[in-house]
Amino acid sequence: MVNQDKVxxxxxxxxxxxxxxxxxxxxxxxxxxxxxxGINMARGFGDFISKVPDLQGKDIGAxxxxxxxxxxxxxxxxxxxxxxxxxxxxxxxxGDKTEIGIEDFIxxxxxxxxxxxxxxxxxxGEKTMLDAMxxxxxxxxxxxxxxxxxxxxxxxxxxxxxxxxxxTKTIIATKGRASYLGERSIGHQDPGATSFTExxxxxCENV
Amino acid sequence: xxxxxxxxxxxxLAEGVTDLxxxxxxxxxxxxxxxxxxxxxxxxxxxxxxxxxxxxxxxGVIILMDMGSAVMTAEMVIEAMDGMKVVMADCxxxxxxxxxxxxxxxxxxxxxxxxxxxxxxxxxKF
Numbered sequence: 001m002v003n004q005d006k007v008x009x010x011x012x013x014x015x016x017x018x019x020x021x022x023x024x025x026x027x028x029x030x031x032x033x034x035x036x037x038g039i040n041m042a043r044g045f046g047d048f049i050s051k052v053p054d055l056q057g058k059d060i061g062a063x064x065x066x067x068x069x070x071x072x073x074x075x076x077x078x079x080x081x082x083x084x085x086x087x088x089x090x091x092x093x094x095g096d097k098t099e100i101g102i103e104d105f106i107x108x109x110x111x112x113x114x115x116x117x118x119x120x121x122x123x124x125g126e127k128t129m130l131d132a133m134x135x136x137x138x139x140x141x142x143x144x145x146x147x148x149x150x151x152x153x154x155x156x157x158x159x160x161x162x163x164x165x166x167x168t169k170t171i172i173a174t175k176g177r178a179s180y181l182g183e184r185s186i187g188h189q190d191p192g193a194t195s196f197t198e199x200x201x202x203x204c205e206n207v
Numbered sequence: 208x209x210x211x212x213x214x215x216x217x218x219x220l221a222e223g224v225t226d227l228x229x230x231x232x233x234x235x236x237x238x239x240x241x242x243x244x245x246x247x248x249x250x251x252x253x254x255x256x257x258x259x260x261x262x263x264x265x266x267g268v269i270i271l272m273d274m275g276s277a278v279m280t281a282e283m284v285i286e287a288m289d290g291m292k293v294v295m296a297d298c299x300x301x302x303x304x305x306x307x308x309x310x311x312x313x314x315x316x317x318x319x320x321x322x323x324x325x326x327x328x329x330x331x332k333f
Contacts, residue, residue, distance in 0.1 A: 034216075034248065036247075036248065036249065040249065043245075072252055072280075072283055073252045073253060075249075076243045076247075076248075076249025076250060076251055076276070077249055077250075077275075077276050078275045078276040078279060079276075080250075080252070080276060080279075080280065081276060081279035081280050081282070081283050082279065084283065085283070119279055119282070119283075120279070176275060177274075177275055
């Protein structure tokens, strides 16, 4: 089980990871998008990190919703409403819990994915963050059902997310700014799928 | 009178479209919400939220926007304005803005303007 302090710590580490990789993520977006993904996400998480002192001792729902608000308010690109909605929905699902296990995490990730689908009117196979999120969720569920081992399940999820990022290189973007490039988007990985995979990696390394 | 908000990734574009509507519909409440408060391209929840409030009346507000995050962020602003009469129109930004503000100037309701805007996308230029 992971308590609220640990969730807050992980969220800060996710923010630090995004800050660290902002130029890499922006570079990916430069190639097939409008070149703002990393810098925008770093601005959103920077705002979240500035609110951390007020979030000490708060329930997990409040922590995730605060991240959702920061991303919605401060990002400025498509990842703002998308990740914003994902974290807001995740927070709604976590509710007033102060401790979560893998089964809760599965529900939280499911809610986040539904949020992204609703906001982006997107499905898998369109070269978006969903191409990492959905396989990750499926793999986590499958591994947990088989082994009942939370750590193994998260690792399976991370491996699937990474495969998902690779898969985005092989397909044409049909959503978002990259869709204007048509076939020229082939060969390049999706920045949103990449940033999601980085988030999941931080979670994996810290539970 | 119905009010309008023009959302664009570009501050200049949002202001330009807003200015253009003044040529024919000078008295229609319209606000630009383009770019990010710290400068640069993007769409800002706060700018859109403040712009809607600045032109809001009981007659309602129609948001017109460019693509991607402009659409999604406008959608989130509308969700945050629970109970207020705010809608977004799916139409070409420039033609839609000119059509809609002329409509508002002639006293049309939000519903009538939205009906008119639904036809703007199919209008041919030549």
